[in-house]
Amino acid sequence: MRNEIIFLFGLTAMLSLAGCPKKDKVSALPEEETEEQATIAADAEFEKCVYSTVETKGTTVTLDVIQTTCCAELPNATYCKNKAAKSAKSTLKYEFHNSTGQTLYARMGAKTRGMYWPSATEQYEIGPDETTLGLTCDTGEEVCWGAWKPENKLYYWGAGPGVDYKCVDCCHACDGSTLSAGFAARPEAEEKETP
Numbered sequence: 001m002r003n004e005i006i007f008l009f010g011l012t013a014m015l016s017l018a019g020c021p022k023k024d025k026v027s028a029l030p031e032e033e034t035e036e037q038a039t040i041a042a043d044a045e046f047e048k049c050v051y052s053t054v055e056t057k058g059t060t061v062t063l064d065v066i067q068t069t070c071c072a073e074l075p076n077a078t079y080c081k082n083k084a085a086k087s088a089k090s091t092l093k094y095e096f097h098n099s100t101g102q103t104l105y106a107r108m109g110a111k112t113r114g115m116y117w118p119s120a121t122e123q124y125e126i127g128p129d130e131t132t133l134g135l136t137c138d139t140g141e142e143v144c145w146g147a148w149k150p151e152n153k154l155y156y157w158g159a160g161p162g163v164d165y166k167c168v169d170c171c172h173a174c175d176g177s178t179l180s181a182g183f184a185a186r187p188e189a190e191e192k193e194t195p
Helices: 002-017 035-057 063-070 077-087
Strands: 089-099 104-110 115-117 124-126 129-138 142-149 152-158 171-173 178-184
Touching: 089 104, 089 142, 104 129, 115 129, 124 129, 142 178, 152 178
Parallel strands: 089 178
Antiparallel strands: 089 129, 104 115, 104 124, 104 142, 142 152, 142 171
């Protein structure tokens, strides 16, 4: 029996010297959460809360509702509020009054994120008289409009065909507003030059 005890004691000492941890010192320490893992977890909690709120309220979740309901209890409230602000959507409605007697083209754009309506390569047709157009955009982002003659892009209104010319009163924050703009015929000599 004494030999067995000495043998076990010696084996334990050798294992300790060899670098094998003793059983009582082995512990599964949790790894620190990476920033990416924290973001994924926050996203999941945020989405869960938004969908739950939509089901409860039975309506569209506005920015205020998201911030007060979904961000109050989450661990990273600042992150949540930033995400909530980016998730909020609004609309803009345009009433274009075309008195030129011919069809014009129009396009709207949010330059900060490269978003265009109907697209960067397509345009709406604005017939003679009145045309109403609507779009959904990120709440607070600046959306500009441009209109032009189909046969002559130098004859334009607002921010022009690429929605990138300087203009007066043709850019607005996306906030649910209804905006009006009128297009009147003018002599060809007054065509604008490309900036």
